[in-house]
Amino acid sequence: MSYVNLKEVLRNTKNQKFAVGAFNFNGYEDVQGIVNAASHLNAPIIVAASMSVVRYFGLKQIVGLVRGIAEAVDIPVCLHLDHSTSVDLCKEAIVAGFGSVMIDASAKSYEDNIHDTVEVVQFARKYGASVEAEIGHVGGVEDNIVVSKEDALLTNPSDAQKFYEATKVDALAVAIGTAHGFYKKEPKIDFERLQTIRNLVPCHLVLHGGTGVPDKDFKRCVDCGMSKINVGTELKKVYTDTIRNQCAVVSRQEIDPKKLTKQVKTNIEDAVMKKIITFGSDDKI
């Protein structure tokens, strides 16, 4: 139906208490699997490209791919640039046709984070694109960037409020105890902190590091007003495990690459459908 910005795809999340999944992709098959899952369940969906995926595909190529797939279905699809540490890349992505970008200046000083975010917000407004920023610092491994436990910093609620007032960003990623990548033990989410932030900050809130978070914790985050939930590592594993399995079961005489890759679409679709149901975004278009 539509290729939309982040504001639009998250439009009903707060009043209807659900979250939209933002799923990172790494190839063609997983984009298809993610969008097909949402289409089967009548769910709004966010397809997220990391900086390494941008380097691998190219910005215009990504826009062509995702917009084309979005046009074939009857649900709102948002293409989002994930964790861009570069203001220039955010601007290039917006010009290329991304509906949403994340400027991640969370490793910089609070003032520089505000400065970079304001610059991207002002640029994005001219194009009707949405902007996400991060305050506090989510730990773990994202796109080969490692944020150690010592550097991970939970979001201070009053900083988040001031940050929103200064930037008027559309969505804010908050650090409340999750981390990017696989967990060594179950994450301990600070729901009280989330609730306080929710009461102070009017924009959409975003949970990063969705891989390995138990369903009950996702549901509690949604109850506390989380609007967007990011999942990346889990789908990477589904993708690579599927290819490895297919290599083992498909005859070595087979030369049709689709025989190896087709199953990726199905397995990604299954994994994403489960998350959509957990996040409560099924039948919400």
Ligand code: 13P
């Ligand atoms: P995971 O890789 O831990 O699922 O986190 C994804 C993410 O937050 C992308 O921004």
